[in-house]
Amino acid sequence: MDAITNVPAPYNEPIGTFAPGTPERAGLEQGLKDLVATTHELPNVIGGKKVMATGEKIEVRSPHEHSRV
Template structure:
């Protein structure tokens, strides 16, 4: 680590009850409907570029409802794996050279997005993709 730095003190987020009629429940139900009714292509991201794998396609289905397709992905090939390794190795020096504060800012920004505007999307995707409840 470059220096001693001040990381924000972690605090628990407010608990959402998702009670019938609540705004958070309505938002979640809307996102569940959207994701459940609109199958998507599920690409891999390599070197910051999204692309479908080079292998055979396969359906991604709800574990609790196998007839319900969430999307389509493709198996990764050896070339896909090598491209990912090469991209990670190429990115490593810049990430290593970045200050702790700058790296922490990236992680904290991701946490803010997941706790804020992407909350219902990640909750709905988890519920559909892993058969979880809120």
């Protein structure tokens, strides 16, 4: 056994192009559609405990797309 070790060179995964018509783009678009279609609860956290609102629900708009609720 040698005292000199050979560490393999690191390599990154190939980066997807996300160009129109690619599987990466289709998966991304479907994931975004699924995310937009779901409703999320936004609890307040006070003192490390979730405090759920029991009053009237309000609309929360995305800061980058105000036309969508």
